Amino acid sequence: MKIHEYQAKRVLSEYGVTIPQGEVAVTPEEAYAAAARLGAPVVVKAQVHAGGRGKAGGVKLARTPEEAKAAAMAILGMTIKGRTVRIVLVEKAVEIAREVYIGVIFDRAKKAHTIIASAEGGIEIEELARTAPDKILKETVEPTVGLQPYQIRNIVWGMGFTAPLDRPIFAMVANLYRAFAATDASLAEINPLVITKGGEVLACDGKFNFDDNGMFRQKKIAEFRDPGEEDPAEREAVDKKLNFIKLDGNIGCMVNGAGLAMATMDMIKHFGAEPANFLDIGGGAKAQQVKDALSIILREPKVKAIFINIFGGIVRCDLVAEGIIAAKKDLGFDRPVVIRLIGTNDAIARKMLNEEGFPTYDNMPEAARKAVEMTAGV
Numbered sequence: 001m002k003i004h005e006y007q008a009k010r011v012l013s014e015y016g017v018t019i020p021q022g023e024v025a026v027t028p029e030e031a032y033a034a035a036a037r038l039g040a041p042v043v044v045k046a047q048v049h050a051g052g053r054g055k056a057g058g059v060k061l062a063r064t065p066e067e068a069k070a071a072a073m074a075i076l077g078m079t080i081k082g083r084t085v086r087i088v089l090v091e092k093a094v095e096i097a098r099e100v101y102i103g104v105i106f107d108r109a110k111k112a113h114t115i116i117a118s119a120e121g122g123i124e125i126e127e128l129a130r131t132a133p134d135k136i137l138k139e140t141v142e143p144t145v146g147l148q149p150y151q152i153r154n155i156v157w158g159m160g161f162t163a164p165l166d167r168p169i170f171a172m173v174a175n176l177y178r179a180f181a182a183t184d185a186s187l188a189e190i191n192p193l194v195i196t197k198g199g200e201v202l203a204c205d206g207k208f209n210f211d212d213n214g215m216f217r218q219k220k221i222a223e224f225r226d227p228g229e230e231d232p233a234e235r236e237a238v239d240k241k242l243n244f245i246k247l248d249g250n251i252g253c254m255v256n257g258a259g260l261a262m263a264t265m266d267m268i269k270h271f272g273a274e275p276a277n278f279l280d281i282g283g284g285a286k287a288q289q290v291k292d293a294l295s296i297i298l299r300e301p302k303v304k305a306i307f308i309n310i311f312g313g314i315v316r317c318d319l320v321a322e323g324i325i326a327a328k329k330d331l332g333f334d335r336p337v338v339i340r341l342i343g344t345n346d347a348i349a350r351k352m353l354n355e356e357g358f359p360t361y362d363n364m365p366e367a368a369r370k371a372v373e374m375t376a377g378v
Contacts, residue, residue: 001210003224004047006089008188008206011221015179017172017190019203022091031072034090035065041093044071049229050081051124058085061093083229094204095197100159101125102173103189104180106211113141115151115177119159121192147177168201169193183221184214233296240292242281249274251371252297252306252335254290256281256315264309267368273375276303282315290323291330298331305336307371309364312343321349325356336374340367 003011009019023034024047035042046058053059058080062068072088079085099121107114117137118128129136137158139151152173161169172193180188187209194204215222227235237244243258251268253275255261265275277300281293297303310320324339340361341349350360361367 001212001215001222001225002049002229003208003210003221004049004087004089004226004229005045005206006047006087007224008208009203011179011183011208012176012190012203012206015182016175017179017203017206018168018201019206020092020094022089025072025088025090026076026086028069028073028076031088031090032065032069035062035068038090038092040064040068042068043091043093044068044075045089045091046075046078046080046085047087047089048080048083048085049226050083053080056080086228091204094194094200094202096192096194096204097197098195099192099204100169100195101128101189101191102155102176102193103187103191104177104185106186107140110140113143113147113177113180115139115141115147115155115173116189117155117159117173121194125189125191141177143181146181147174165195165199165201172201172203183208184211184218185209186211233299237279237293237296240289242279242289242293242296244280244293244296245278246300247275247277249276250302250304250375252276252279252300252303253309254279254281254293254297254306255309256311256320257313260309260311264307264364264368267365268307268372271369271372273372276300287319287323287326290320291327294324294327295331298327298333298335303335304375305338305371306333307368308337308339308341309367310339310341310343312341312346312349315343316345317341317343317349318345318352321352324353324358328356336371338367338371338374340364 006024013019021038025031025034041063044060044062046053058075060071062071075085075088101118101121103116105114118135120135137155141147152170155173156166156169185208189207190203191205194202210221231246234244251273253264255264258280261278261280268275279293281289339358342362353360
């Protein structure tokens with residue numbers, strides 16, 4: 001789950017990270033009032049789940065409340081990377097002396113947390129990693145042990161900070177990591193972390209991504225979810241307890257189990273096509289969930305064929321068949337469907353589906369190849 005910058009800053013502030021004064025506005029008039037309360041100059045910043053806001057014109061300096069109103073008027077309603085701006089953050093402008101980058105990620109390869117830092121902030125860390133990897137500092141943190149003081153010192157001194165700035169930067173790194181670990185985050189970053197001309201250390205931007213599987217522990221974080229920033233199909237899938245991610249291919253996939261879903265997508269690619277989605281209906285799916293999943297797939301016009309791949313362990317194949325048949329009756333299938341079923345009650349399921357005119361398979365590569373072949377004629 002992603003959240004907005006203003007929400008990320010609230011989280012950071014709760015864990016002791018210093019942030020600029022700011023207020024949220026949803027109308028130009030609210031932006032004017034916020035700027036008047038904060039005292040100009042201010043920065044008016046688009047709040048969308050997308051990078052590149054500055055390049056797109058979504059960040060503007062305003063020297064008066066009137067300019068803040070005009071900036072909000074220009075930004076609200078604009079589209080940035082497919083996202084419509086509905087909220088702006090009006091924030092007290094600061095005089096920047098230096099910018100640095102600090103972030104924390106969950107490193108799946110190392111099965112640990114990694115602190116990433118660079119003395120060059122305000123730019124995309126991915127670009128810096130590509131053009132100047134020697135300017136990036138890293139410290140691997142064992143989650144069961146936690147971030148150690150010597151690791152923070154390696155980061156702070158590695159960026160060239162000495163007294164008196166080393167202490168507040170040390171605190172910033174420590175507090176950022178605390179926020180990351182305590183909120184089930186998969187990513188937390190401050191870019192830029194600003195040192196002002198007056199010597200203040202401020203998080204002038206913030207970003208968090210959270211592990212959806214941890215949201216049952218993070219009720220407060222879960223409330224930050226903004227459905228308006230999500231793809232409609234992905235939003236519907238969340239509401240219906242389905243694991244769905246839209247991809248760029250043309251073969252819709254419906255699978256039970258994340259591992260089988262990954263193998264299914266690999267198989268499709270092996271035969272020369274691309275999956276249109278990742279969709280895991282789960283191990284205990286019932287007929288209604290199957291119907292809901294197919295409804296989401298069928299609304300995507302780029303899908304040319306549908307590959308249903310079910311391994312009946314906990315889930316019963318005949319219940320999946322019921323959902324497929326119900327979807328056919330209620331939604332209709334205007335694209336070819338290939339179904340591979342094996343496991344609990346698979347013989348019953350095949351009989352049900354064959355009577356409805358659906359081809360079924362028990363061999364996964366054969367079914368995947370057939371699905372790819374079917375896209376050629378659609």
